Amino acid sequence: MERRLLELSVENFRSLRRVKIPLGPLNVLVGPNGVGKTNVLDVFGFLADIIRYDIEPALNARGGFSATAFRGMEGTPSHIRINLKATWTRNSSHNAPDEYELRITQRSKGESVSLSRRESFRFKRTQGRGRRITISGQRAQVVDVKQETKEETRHSIGLRRLSSGLSVLPRLTDESGGTEVAALAERLASFRVFDVNVSAACNPTRYPVAMNHLSLADGAFTLAPDASNLAAFLLWLREEEEEAWGQLEEDAREVLPQLNRIDFDFPSGAGREVVIVLHEKGLNGPIQLIDASYGTIRLLGLLALLYDPYPPALTCIEEIDHGLHPQALELLVERLRDASERTQFLIATHSPALADRLKPHELIVCQRDEQGASQVPALSTRQIEEIVEASEGLPLGELWFSGSLGGDL
Numbered sequence: 001m002e003r004r005l006l007e008l009s010v011e012n013f014r015s016l017r018r019v020k021i022p023l024g025p026l027n028v029l030v031g032p033n034g035v036g037k038t039n040v041l042d043v044f045g046f047l048a049d050i051i052r053y054d055i056e057p058a059l060n061a062r063g064g065f066s067a068t069a070f071r072g073m074e075g076t077p078s079h080i081r082i083n084l085k086a087t088w089t090r091n092s093s094h095n096a097p098d099e100y101e102l103r104i105t106q107r108s109k110g111e112s113v114s115l116s117r118r119e120s121f122r123f124k125r126t127q128g129r130g131r132r133i134t135i136s137g138q139r140a141q142v143v144d145v146k147q148e149t150k151e152e153t154r155h156s157i158g159l160r161r162l163s164s165g166l167s168v169l170p171r172l173t174d175e176s177g178g179t180e181v182a183a184l185a186e187r188l189a190s191f192r193v194f195d196v197n198v199s200a201a202c203n204p205t206r207y208p209v210a211m212n213h214l215s216l217a218d219g220a221f222t223l224a225p226d227a228s229n230l231a232a233f234l235l236w237l238r239e240e241e242e243e244a245w246g247q248l249e250e251d252a253r254e255v256l257p258q259l260n261r262i263d264f265d266f267p268s269g270a271g272r273e274v275v276i277v278l279h280e281k282g283l284n285g286p287i288q289l290i291d292a293s294y295g296t297i298r299l300l301g302l303l304a305l306l307y308d309p310y311p312p313a314l315t316c317i318e319e320i321d322h323g324l325h326p327q328a329l330e331l332l333v334e335r336l337r338d339a340s341e342r343t344q345f346l347i348a349t350h351s352p353a354l355a356d357r358l359k360p361h362e363l364i365v366c367q368r369d370e371q372g373a374s375q376v377p378a379l380s381t382r383q384i385e386e387i388v389e390a391s392e393g394l395p396l397g398e399l400w401f402s403g404s405l406g407g408d409l
Contacts, residue, residue: 204232
């Protein structure tokens with residue numbers, strides 16, 4: 001059973017007035033600036049912040065409730081709602097998914113403003129209807145129903161008024177709902193927005209001498225979201241994941257025809273700082289990555305991400321095509337599909353050339369209506385398929401660029 005996020009529903013978060021987005025392994029958001037692509041990604045950033053810091057700090061980081069909620073002609077709505085359906089726990093399935101819902105409400109009375117939250121969790125159990133957890137006020141109610149006896153067991157847990165179950169319940173016992181909530185929270189907390197910082201990716205990074213004795217829990221092998229530890233990560237990949245390293249280097253040579261091989265140098269000697277060096281055709285010596293082109297550095301960062309054997313559950317990439325030659329996009333989309341067997345992708349792009357290489361179920365067209373609300377998706381997969389069929393098979397990017405799919409550039 002694949003462990004995937006199946007659906008995201010949102011009300012009143014930024015420009016997301018009311019959207020329901022089915023999600024597959026690879027999801028590519030297309031549309032002009034300001035239509036809500038970044039807001040879709042920030043829903044997961046918001047949930048990750050709730051897990052790390054709790055509800056109020058997550059809101060305050062975005063300017064508070066009024067700045068985070070949808071701002072339409074009718075004024076600020078009274079609530080923000082986020083609902084997720086997934087197959088993240090061991091007994092879940094597409095027909096019986098895990099479900100999480102958060103509703104944050106702001107009420108005004110005179111000059112007084114107060115916040116409240118309501119959360120609900122639904123998990124499939126081995127037997128019976130499963131486990132339901134409802135959080136309201138300062139209590140969490142846990143309900144289990146056994147299939148054989150239809151017996152319902154209930155118990156409650158005290159929580160602080162605005163504490164989230166995502167941040168509190170994972171610390172509790174299985175009986176109190178800790179096991180399933182921890183599984184859900186772990187995946188949301190691992191959410192990563194990846195954006196290669198070209199300058200940082202070229203910097204020397206420390207490579208531990210006893211790397212083979214370290215465990216993944218030490219975090220030594222985690223690729224940084226900005227690829228600032230790219231050299232150390234790639235060296236580890238070469239030393240510990242020989243097959244993945246060979247495929248990565250082969251891909252790099254396919255897109256960079258002047259490249260012979262990727263190697264490493266240790267400029268500080270015993271300090272074990274490592275830098276990437278490239279051996280290129282026609283040159284009498286290697287060049288350091290810092291002297292390579294912008295597109296070359298970004299490409300290596302993206303390939304490192306796509307060959308990461310231990311990725312988070314969900315990876316988001318904005319402007320994935322930025323700085324890349326169109327000839328790299330064919331290979332990039334193929335590797336994204338391969339990597340989506342290990343991590344789910346949410347990607348934003350403005351590139352019709354990249355969209356040309358996608359399948360209808362991978363494309364999410366975004367646009368905004370006259371009231372400023374995002375329409376995501378603006379078209380269903382079936383509607384996209386019908387438009388492609390009527391066009392006699394024109395590529396998706398060409399159809400999008402022409403306006404046939406909406407989400408005008």
